[in-house]
Amino acid sequence: MLNNLTKIPNLFRFILRHWQFLKVQNVMYTKEILIIISLGVITVIFEALGLSLIIPIFSYLESGGDLEVFKKDSFLSRYIYEVFRSLGINFNLFNLSLIAFVMATLRQLSNYVNRVENEKLKWRVDRRLQVKTFNLIINSSTHYIQDFRAGHLSNITAYEIPQVAAILRIYNGLTVVVLTGLAYATLLFITSPYITMFIGIFLSLLLILSSGFIRKTKKISEFNLEHRNKYRDFINERFFSWKLIRLFNNQKYEEDNVSSIQNNIFKNEIRLNKISAIISLFFVLSTTFLLLVAVNIFSELNLKLTIILTFGIAFSRLMPLMNNFQAYINNLIRYFPSCVYLEKVFIEAKKNYESLNTGHEMKSLKKDITFNQVYFKYPSRNITVLDNINFQLRAGNFIAIVGDSGAGKSTLVDMLTRLIVPSKGKIYFDGHDINKFSLNSIRNNIAYIPQEPVLFRMTIGENLRYAKLNATEEELWKALELANAYEFVNNLPDKLETNLGNMGSKLSGGQRQRIILARIFLKKPSLLILEEPTSALDKNSDQYINNSIANIKKNMNTTIILISHKITSYENIDTIIKINKGKIEKITYK
Numbered sequence: 001m002l003n004n005l006t007k008i009p010n011l012f013r014f015i016l017r018h019w020q021f022l023k024v025q026n027v028m029y030t031k032e033i034l035i036i037i038s039l040g041v042i043t044v045i046f047e048a049l050g051l052s053l054i055i056p057i058f059s060y061l062e063s064g065g066d067l068e069v070f071k072k073d074s075f076l077s078r079y080i081y082e083v084f085r086s087l088g089i090n091f092n093l094f095n096l097s098l099i100a101f102v103m104a105t106l107r108q109l110s111n112y113v114n115r116v117e118n119e120k121l122k123w124r125v126d127r128r129l130q131v132k133t134f135n136l137i138i139n140s141s142t143h144y145i146q147d148f149r150a151g152h153l154s155n156i157t158a159y160e161i162p163q164v165a166a167i168l169r170i171y172n173g174l175t176v177v178v179l180t181g182l183a184y185a186t187l188l189f190i191t192s193p194y195i196t197m198f199i200g201i202f203l204s205l206l207l208i209l210s211s212g213f214i215r216k217t218k219k220i221s222e223f224n225l226e227h228r229n230k231y232r233d234f235i236n237e238r239f240f241s242w243k244l245i246r247l248f249n250n251q252k253y254e255e256d257n258v259s260s261i262q263n264n265i266f267k268n269e270i271r272l273n274k275i276s277a278i279i280s281l282f283f284v285l286s287t288t289f290l291l292l293v294a295v296n297i298f299s300e301l302n303l304k305l306t307i308i309l310t311f312g313i314a315f316s317r318l319m320p321l322m323n324n325f326q327a328y329i330n331n332l333i334r335y336f337p338s339c340v341y342l343e344k345v346f347i348e349a350k351k352n353y354e355s356l357n358t359g360h361e362m363k364s365l366k367k368d369i370t371f372n373q374v375y376f377k378y379p380s381r382n383i384t385v386l387d388n389i390n391f392q393l394r395a396g397n398f399i400a401i402v403g404d405s406g407a408g409k410s411t412l413v414d415m416l417t418r419l420i421v422p423s424k425g426k427i428y429f430d431g432h433d434i435n436k437f438s439l440n441s442i443r444n445n446i447a448y449i450p451q452e453p454v455l456f457r458m459t460i461g462e463n464l465r466y467a468k469l470n471a472t473e474e475e476l477w478k479a480l481e482l483a484n485a486y487e488f489v490n491n492l493p494d495k496l497e498t499n500l501g502n503m504g505s506k507l508s509g510g511q512r513q514r515i516i517l518a519r520i521f522l523k524k525p526s527l528l529i530l531e532e533p534t535s536a537l538d539k540n541s542d543q544y545i546n547n548s549i550a551n552i553k554k555n556m557n558t559t560i561i562l563i564s565h566k567i568t569s570y571e572n573i574d575t576i577i578k579i580n581k582g583k584i585e586k587i588t589y590k
Helices: 006-026 032-064 067-073 075-087 093-139 142-147 150-191 193-209 211-239 244-247 251-299 305-353 410-418 441-443 459-466 473-482 485-490 507-525 539-555
Strands: 370-376 384-394 398-402 425-429 446-449 527-531 559-564 575-578 583-589
Touching: 006 305, 032 067, 032 093, 032 150, 032 305, 032 539, 067 075, 093 142, 093 150, 093 305, 142 583, 150 193, 150 211, 150 305, 211 305, 251 305, 370 410, 384 410, 384 507, 384 575, 384 583, 410 459, 410 527, 410 559, 441 446, 446 507, 459 473, 459 507, 459 575, 473 485, 473 507, 473 539, 485 507, 507 539, 539 559
Parallel strands: 398 559, 398 575, 446 527, 527 559
Antiparallel strands: 370 384, 370 425, 575 583
């Protein structure tokens, strides 16, 4: 679709596509656009009025103040004189100059307001797109999020969205340039139609000749978008693997990889800037040539000084306008790949969007959990991960699901949270199909502790409140006490205000797990899922976790499901389900 973008109809279609995309996503409002357009029009009106007064000033000077000679000079001179007379203003050089100065001042003021409001609109749209993008992706289906690379999301938020929003600034610039150009062209046509037509044909040829630069810009911009995504993916992956890089002494190797990707981006950005510079030079040389031709024409035709000055002033304004026009078009082509890419992401994310509030509300888990002939296959793989799973678990019990890696343990519990859905069969909470409950209400009743504790780069207090946003400080300390974390947090210099660093890196593994468990005491879920919570802990930390689990059983009516390779270190387990190659091998009730 981008292949013929340099053709005017396709360019307009792409502008319309971008416009509709922003409107459909509800990130741009009609009122905001009308304000920007109105300010642009007002700026052009003051520009035109100012210029229309400059020309009569030259005519007045050339006529030596003789009003009869002045009125015969041109249609514009007669019209300005009649306007002054109808308004009761004395027609003289001072009043002409004063009103021209006022028009120029108003033009600059309106231009200032226009630029400020345009920048505000750009950042408002940027902000709304950022929020919308995050919302769509974070609420998409599990398989979509798993396939969506973190580097791509970083690139979208840091680069593509700002470019999509910046297109609005280009629209405003193009509007002002086109309207101003029309105003000057009209004035020149009134002054000398034939010379104006000659200039118009020449400038049109310049635009056609410059289309080759636009094609190159489009191609390079698409190529750069791919490299930006690749670079963000690379940086995200390597940053989270920094230990591995150091321990293998591969810093230089990875530095070379970064340099290679960045060199590609660097070369393309330089090429884009060279194209912009060449276009600018091309227009300056061409318009300078046109000006020299016009001067010779004026000389041969023995035109009046007023006409020559009029063309001189108009030309001095039209030259940068033409240069700006071409630069705007070039940037428009440069940014459109970002718009196409973002639109594609939105379409795919919406296809996979999960409604959080559709369905009945799940109050709590009181009786049992039932799996009835449950099968599961991943859409991208023709492999049966779970095969005819059938069991019933009593609510409030401590259940262990054991088996080797790849047996299907994690897949099974992911179904309980509806991160994935069975390919076949049903799952019931208290006799009700879980697909009938809203996702929000199910997940409000479930807490999950992964094998690698997930803590954010925030304070301990902020991490705890992730489970209960309005929790009081007293509740936080109580939760820490039940999780056997009170003592070590209280001994920290900043206590609850201690910043945990990246992924909780300032704490030991056991301390991180206890902070995670403290969150559970705040949330008070009906169902708690633990994934190998003690696999990487020492004996003392292991005991702390067991004590915390015992406190959960004692203080809350919570069903606990443990995923583990072995269960020798856990106490008070009520039911053990052993899974082997996607099938239930054995269920033991204690």
